[in-house]
Amino acid sequence: MTGSYAEVFFLAFFGIAAIWFGIVVFRTHSMVRSAMALLFSQTAVGAMFLVMQAEFLGVLQLMMMATEMSVMALFMVMFMMDPGGMGAMDMSHQKRLSLWAGGIGLVAALAVSWLPDWGPVAQNIPDASRQIELLGIELLGRSMFIFESAGLTILTAMIAATMVAIAPRKTGEDA
Amino acid sequence: MIVELSVALGIGAGLFGVGLYGALSQTNLVMIIMGVELILAAALVNLVAFWRYLHPDAMSGQMFFLIVMTVMAVEMTVGFGIAIARFRSRGSVEMEEARELKG
Numbered sequence: 523m524t525g526s527y528a529e530v531f532f533l534a535f536f537g538i539a540a541i542w543f544g545i546v547v548f549r550t551h552s553m554v555r556s557a558m559a560l561l562f563s564q565t566a567v568g569a570m571f572l573v574m575q576a577e578f579l580g581v582l583q584l585m586m587m588a589t590e591m592s593v594m595a596l597f598m599v600m601f602m603m604d605p606g607g608m609g610a611m612d613m614s615h616q617k618r619l620s621l622w623a624g625g626i627g628l629v630a631a632l633a634v635s636w637l638p639d640w641g642p643v644a645q646n647i648p649d650a651s652r653q654i655e656l657l658g659i660e661l662l663g664r665s666m667f668i669f670e671s672a673g674l675t676i677l678t679a680m681i682a683a684t685m686v687a688i689a690p691r692k693t694g695e696d697a
Numbered sequence: 698m699i700v701e702l703s704v705a706l707g708i709g710a711g712l713f714g715v716g717l718y719g720a721l722s723q724t725n726l727v728m729i730i731m732g733v734e735l736i737l738a739a740a741l742v743n744l745v746a747f748w749r750y751l752h753p754d755a756m757s758g759q760m761f762f763l764i765v766m767t768v769m770a771v772e773m774t775v776g777f778g779i780a781i782a783r784f785r786s787r788g789s790v791e792m793e794e795a796r797e798l799k800g
Binding site for chain 2: 526529530533534537538540544545547548553556557560563567570571574576578579582583586590593597598601602613615616617619621623624625628635640642643644647648657659660661664665668675679682684686687689
């Protein structure tokens, strides 16, 4: 039972950290702080995966989010009128409606999570190397079509985003 | 009731609520993307929790995780592509100034 208590403690600890940093994202005026808070939130989520013994997914989450949030911080500095938040600009609207929607979403998600009987907890879990082996078999076997579709979707999104972002070439009349 | 699963799902619900609030309340495109990222992070927490505590031998849970992570990457890529185009043409990514996109 000691392992179970420790697991519950660390799950709750990293989970509360993830939610807290998630709230900080929308409360701070500094855009760079927002991006860093989101990075810490996603890092805490990655730590939750490690607590749940999903080592590969946890490390994947940490690596991917560290890169993604660094890029996001760069975009924040590029696009914002006041990236440092010195002017304390309010960049929100319909706060009351959003709070209600967030609250109702939270209660609904808690209800569908906590009310059903999920059955007994699984005791035996494959070790890290066996998990990767099984995931590889899953990816290159039964789920290969879905996996390949995901790769193709990312490629399409990359090309589409690049085409949208490229500056239109000026014609002779415009130049 | 499985305590570990309940804690993980409760955390997922919390992240979902915060993300939904952020996606609806923010006026800036990049901040809206941040809210959506939190909502998708909540989905990831739920997927890993269900895999770990209910079906650790079935790898389709982890497969689903990879698909949701793909959605996160695609959402950010397309979002920033649109943000760059918008910033170039209008000099702002404020969504309150994008009412003409309504059609």
